[in-house]
Amino acid sequence: MAIMNWNDSYSVNITSIDIQHKKLIDMINALHDAMAQGKGRDVMAPMVRDMATYAVTHFANEEKLMQEKGYPDFAAHKAQHDAFKQKVGDFQAKVADNKLGVTLEVMNFLKDWLSNHILSVDKKYAPFLNEKGIH
């Protein structure tokens, strides 16, 4: 069962970014399914790693767009990305060391962070970038 569902309220009206956000939601749901099925560290650790890698790529894409177009809140936005990378890096290290299973607490953090970030931070650049011709 999905822990997170895409809906149009998440759209930033930029096709490539919406696709990336949907993929992140899919990856979080796949991780949640694996956790619910009691999969082991051998399955979960690569899934956490792949999600973190994809998130980093996505952040880099967003940051490039924001920088190229002179988005005024770029620094604050990037700081949120950096904090997320740090937190997920900590999870990864603990999962890899077998000190932490992928728990509901971790899942809820990922889901809540992504949902809040898209709805309150990513959505802020949407009108600015749309105005600059990015769709």
Ligand code: FEO
């Ligand atoms: Fe879509 Fe700012 O992350």
